[in-house]
Amino acid sequence: MIETQIPMLEQALEQALSVWKVENKPQLISITEKMDAIDPFIFFDRGTKWKGKRIFWSSSQESFFLVGVGEAISIDSNNQDFLQTEEQWKSLLKEASIYNAFQVPGTGPVAFGGGSFDPDKKSTKLWKEFKETQFRIPSYLLTITNGETYVTFNAMVASDEDTVSIRQDMLLAKQYLLAEQKGLPAGPSIVQKEEIASDQWKELVEKATNEIKSGQAKKIVLAREMRVDFEEDASLSSILYQLHESQTNSFIFAFENERDCFLGASPERLVRLQDNELLSTCLAGTAPRGVTREEDEKIGAALLADEKNREEHDFVVQMIRNAVEACCEQVHVPSDPVLYPLRNLQHLYTPVQAVLKKGYSILDVVQRLHPTPALGGLPREESMMFIREFEQLDRGWYGAPIGWMDAYQNGEFAVAIRSALLQGKSASLFAGCGVVKDSEPEAEYQETMIKFTPMLSVLGGS
Incomplete structure (x- = not known):
């Protein structure tokens, strides 16, 4: 992934910087590559390096997985207006540099999130880490669909200094996310x-x-x-694995904010x-x-x-x-x-x-x-x-x-x-x-x- 992405990365960085210098607006770059098989639960577990910024989604019936690590950008709101989220999402994509030859559903820039059940009811400290509406575009996104595996790298470019950290981040991805796969930690008691x-x-x-x-x-x-x-x-990764194994015909989800994580298996x-x-x-x-x-x-x-x-x-x-x-x-x-x-x-x-x-x-x-x-x-x-x-x-x-x-x-x-x-x-x-x-x-x-x-x-x- 890392080696084959480098030419595209340099091209994306150059394009994003040129737009930023003219318009003075941060630019999203997104690069997608096809990969050999990767275990989604281990990928999520390896994401503890970016603990507090992980997402998970699977459709058990369709063997479809999305696993996100890190946060390229978040689209947040203090009211539950999904159409406001839609406007921000469209604006972000309009200026983005997207390199995705596959355009398979769930690859490229993906926004994952949700919102509160009733924004008109006063929230308590129980949900203090969660916004009324919050969507995350992860830094690294694993997509598994129809037996094929893809990894997307997303980043925001707003200065020359960003390009240095972005290159370093990609090396971290190789070191932590794509290293040899081992087992999961034990589940809770x-x-x-x-x-x-x-x-x-x-x-x-x-x-x-x-x-x-x-x-x-x-x-x-x-x-x-x-x-x-x-x-x-x-251990969140163990819980997600057990949900996937036991709750067939369900959507397994997780959205992590700092030390809190909302997860479940919805039918x-x-x-x-x-x-x-x-x-x-x-x-x-x-x-x-x-x-x-x-x-x-x-x-x-x-x-x-x-x-x-x-x-x-x-x-x-x-x-x-x-x-x-x-x-x-x-x-x-x-x-x-x-x-x-x-x-x-x-x-x-x-x-x-x-x-x-x-x-x-x-x-x-x-x-x-x-x-x-x-x-x-x-x-x-x-x-x-x-x-x-x-x-x-x-x-x-x-x-x-x-x-x-x-x-x-x-x-x-x-x-x-x-x-x-x-x-x-x-x-x-x-x-x-x-x-x-x-x-x-x-x-x-x-x-x-x-x-x-x-x-x-x-x-x-x-």
Whole structure:
């Protein structure tokens, strides 16, 4: 990688410097090379040299990986306006020097990030390291797709002095990221576990059902927190590997800021865009998996026939259909859901396919879709007001969009559920459920316990 990049690097630096001297604006340079196979988890682990600035994304079904180390530039905002992010991203790309002969989705300059669930709710110190909206273009990006491996080097050039440090950085990449691959550290071990205000949460479920019965809302999604402590700082690379191995049909993600890292295994795709073809998915309605095949099929059939879960699912389908139709054409939505099996859970699932209209981007769709009824409720404003006023949890990035977009109008976002915020020797886990008129507090509590399971299992708990 390093040797073959040098001629392109010198050309990119020369071009960026010439533009900077005329316009006095920092320039992004981006160079992509095809590589031999690299283990994504070891690449992430090697990135501890740049600890606090790592990202991870994988789609288990498609064997697609993005692993970022370092930060060439960050696009941040103190409000959750994804369209403002879009403007800054386009401006950055317009002046960039991009050397990418492949233009494969997920290569070249890629912005990875997300934002808070509700910027109108006052944040607490729990999420102090995370902005309302934050996207990172990593210094080094590993992309694995269709069995091929690519590495992209990104850097900002704003002076002659930058060129010296950029050359040195590339040597560091060779030394730390592409050296001989070894195994991963051991995973964490939980020594203490605490459910935060579980009795008060059940009371809140009852309050929400009364609100719904009085006609103030149709559905309100309530979330809660579990706090765990470890013997020592948890190894992120080991956790990500275990999530990838255990949570099939999921999107594995991580966004690291300093000593804090938000990570998870979400089964819920918000939207994918590739070659203008859009796919969104409706995932609402939950049941556990059975121990035997017969039990599993019986539980699945009961979920498909359950009136409460079907109603909850239909809320999500109608909202996503309406949002997609506003900026797409050729919208196709199946009439009935199917089962979406995970290791610990199964859900009702309906895909929404469409073609994006000219003039729109993936962030336009994200802005319209968030929050979906699966994470907020219906009607949107009424349910969000209830959550904002009565839910004690600071959701932060939990339940919000997280994902990536490249320079070629490709990208993918998931809803950040089945997740945890790791902070050294401690972690906060998050889980929620949709409350409707027939909800029972104890049943909803048990549903959240099931939803804690994917994260608990990889953090050394049960």
